[in-house]
Amino acid sequence: MHEFIELESRYSAHNYHPLPVVLTRGKGVWLWDVDGKRYLDMMSAYSAVSFGHSHPVLVAALTRQAEQLAVTSRAFHTDRLGPFLQTLCEMTGMDRALPMNTGAEAVETALKAARKWGYKVKGIADNRAEIIVCHGNFAGRTTTIVGFSSEPQYRDGFGPFAPGFVAVPFGDAAALEAAITPRTAAFLVEPVQGEGGIIVPPAGYLAACREICTRHNVLLICDEVQTGLGRTGRLLACEHEAVKPDGLVLGKALGGGLLPVSAFLAREEVMRVFKPGDHGSTFGGNPLAAAVGLAALRLLQEERLSEHAHETGARLIAGLRAIRHPAIREVRGKGLLIGMELDPAWMSARAFCEALMRKGILSKETHDTVVRFAPPLIISEAELDEALVVIRATFEELLPAAEARRRTGESFFV
Template identity: 55%
Template sequence: MTATTPSVDAAMSQIIAAEEEHVAHNYHPLPVVISRGEGAWVTDVEGKRYLDLLSAYSALNFGHSHPALLAAAQEQLNRLTLTSRAYHNDRLGPFAAALAALCGKDLVLPMNTGAEAVETGIKVARAWGYRVKGVAPDAATIVVAHGNFHGRTTTIVGFSDDPQAQADFGPFAPGFASVPFGDAAAIESAITDDTVAVLVEPIQGEAGVVVPPEGYLRAVREICTRRGVLLIADEIQSGLGRVGETFACDREGVVPDVYLLGKALGGGILPVSAVAADRDVLGVIRPGEHGSTFGGNPLAAAVGLRVVEMLQTGEFQRRAKLLGEHLESSLQTLIGHGVTGVRVAGLWAGVDIDPAVGTGREIAERLIGRGVLVKDTHGQTIRIAPPLVIRGTELDWAVEQLRVVLAA
């Protein structure tokens, strides 16, 4: 095995070939086949271990196979997994109450995936605009930010500025105005009498862990309050402990009108997402207007409840903050040595690779050979988002492997 080209034996090649043959090519996976995981480590089909610095885009904030989460899932698997919302189940109420309390909100609307949470937030904002604010029918608009990533449904990609997200998927839904990320004045200029919400990621993950200027979120909060529009925070990747706070909005002491949550909410076991807001906002949705067969299912609610209970202790937020500071200081030493820039928020980092040493994809492939898993984004950037259970010594080892492949 070399530092630049990971070896793939015959058995692994057969597994990859089968996937390539029978799975639609909507992803371009790195050449590793994972079969087991525990904590911050995964093992491939050949028995080789890798330190996971991706965490399934923050869905595995608590690591692989966390015993408390597995216990919650196993106990519920033996009792009841699905009823649909046609009936009540005994897990949904406790989960919703705990999550609402964590968010400081009245109500929770449970869904499955992050994109579903965003779509739900859009529908709620429009309904609120028509039924509460008094916007004329079909005139509602929502302000979004350049560089956003909120999912891949047709509505959402319609207000993306990524050509790959949009090409050949139109026509797209109207009603969105896009402005530069981090520019609060541009948001205010885009707001009209028909604007019902501002939808923003407090930190843009897919864009490369882009952190807005200090005070941006506070300014957006003030603008939304003064202009009478909802502030919707997409905390699907940034929330639930990742940035050293329960929510990325907490970094500026900002409380949005609507939280969009997902990924880590399912504990890395199953997809769970939710919209959280107060009754005067989320209460506009009436029976029959929105739903999901699996949304709020008892298995998801049992796991989600355990996730909330784990976050209530503050342990994971503290770990992310302290280890993130340690990670940032280590990554800064790479600037000028194959790295052109670093952005860090808690245990979440975007590392810009000098084109002279390779693309982000090439560096990610070389790191496989060193036992480290990361993922590239937008050509020259790699994202680092390890499980929050990782140790400081493991982070040090991972940064050293990055240093080695950059030098090579």
Template identity: 55%
Template sequence: MTLHTTDFIDIEHRLGAHNYKPLDVVLTRGERVWVWDVDGNRYLDCLSAYSAVNQGHCHPKILAAMVEQAGKLTLTSRAFRNDQLALLYEELAALTDSHKVLPMNSGAEAVETAIKAVRKWGYEVKGVPDGQAEIIVASDNFHGRTLGIVSFSTDPDARGGFGPFAPGFKVVPFGDADALEAAIGPNTVAFLVEPIQGEAGVMIPPAGYFKRVREICTARQVTLILDEIQTGLGRTGKLLAEEHEGIVADVTLIGKALSGGFYPVSAVLSNTDVLGTLKPGQHGSTFGGNPLACAVARAALKVLTDEDMIGNSERMGAYFKAGLADIRSNLVKEVRGRGLMLAVELHPEAGGARRIVEDLRARGVLAKDTHGHTIRIAPPLVVTRDEVDWALERFREALTAAA
């Protein structure tokens, strides 16, 4: 029996938890920037699985590395060593100038790992009284959906009905360095923040903000944790978004594109002071650092750099952003972004972004609405100028038709 789009959707609705509200497209195949649905329609992917497929769908070199490693050894747990982990450490440290690497699986696990590590650092190195460590976060943050993480979310949908929440967090406005400085107390061990807030609608802080944040954290002996799970690995036109202001975080979190979309892989990158506090048995993961994950991540990093995907992100991002800004539509309030991490914010009276992304889907472009009035745009970093032009024409049609 051949199943069609409505059949798959009906089964999902009947048997699945309704914790997502996806567009009604059922995808079955992907290649580079293109995906196809079960009915044979082709779409340009302008979400990239929230930046997990920066290298493009089903990159052949990453696929080859995965298949080769899957035929040799997939999992040992960290009870034993494997011949891929040390090589990933070496290559990742060289690429990012990190001193220590701790591999995990999901981005949320990387965030939880960092929280544990900086608390331990606070007690053992900074001298914070036991159980009193405090971490400052930014309003409108998104770092994942675990119970610990939603404890410091300001999104009512993320928090509602899930309490009681973990203590030890303080929220300050994103982009306000003075508020950060005022919030720091003697028990503050870290400031956890995204370089650009993706889920909030690609919110970019004022110029100079992170230079000031770095200075404040250094002066007050506070660990700066940058969540680069979405912004890192080329998405903003730099390897890491911190490079735009020439700073270096104490702890950097990466994931998503670390595997090119083939496998869940994340990592905490840090210095010896922070990660050196963790001793055997105090933190770990059965799948974290497994040989299959490491082989895939090594290939994903290699194609990212060898094929100039980071440079292409910078060039095509500037071109795409300029093209979006040229669209004349009274619906558009602002176009913003850095590299290929872009957003079109609509005026509140425009009727919401969801209807625009539905129209774009009908025209062959898959994008994501967020926070009611914003369209997120993040194609794979391999997108070409011709493909950007093709997408821009569809955005122009959708935004002018709706107006």
């Protein structure tokens, strides 16, 4: 195992700090390392593997299409793109979709659409449009996107950044309204902040934002790259408050855990601002991606995975809260997007994830103090219960060392 880690360390840019495990195979909710050890995947590649690893229906769709036609570019029509976009629009209630590859690309598409709508439809003066975002947001790693991040590391050394973004506190609808000016084109928001620490806003927040945006003629764009497609127990997280956005960003699970597929969806008035040549992608909407995306959407419906995520997520949250370890500050989330915040005086989230790894569960920390639990939506109740047993045992195993560190004030962070 160590030779693979050393090889990666030698030749890869050091822009990641992965757990010390080398994976070689996956099936369903399980992963295996190069030594044959099995792990329960409680991470799902940040929701990209919502259908589990190597789902036979999705692998079959990928294989069939790869043998027939994979990439043509959008210079030509294909018989795969139309059915995919039709299903995507009908399921989400949006008028049109613009296919891309990664979530960050889809967010960039949303920003371009919002700005051009602001100029051509709302009448904002050229180059003056503003887009409101939230503190704690995470929408990708492009220079535009990190420019409106509130995380110092994401910005450090990458400026100068594009102007035109205003940040407000997440979960505060009054702050949103106070920040709106005649130059405001859109409000871009995650219904639940994922990378920010699985932050769930107060009940009624998104509905209030919808009303405020409508009243001020501001586009409400929901970034559901991580929360969308069943992850929070509904098809879209915004559906928890019966909110229909003007624009919607999807990705991750849309590719079935097999390849990058994303899309920006919007109502007709917004999407109409794009003319031929305004925007594009060589790989966006390719036949292979469209075939897999369509199969993933159908699978989501046929296996009722949103409903399953709602039920199993409630079971997992209840099980985590029942542990009642003094290191646990809070357990929060929706569906199968759950964050367990730890008191750093007891233990770091990284140390806890490494201990879980040794016991056969894979997860990853965010912001030093939060452990994410976001397993594939296909996970069974028995598998969840198995995970809860291991999580509880891990706390018990770490308790003596954690108590010693807390008494001495020794830090986990290096």
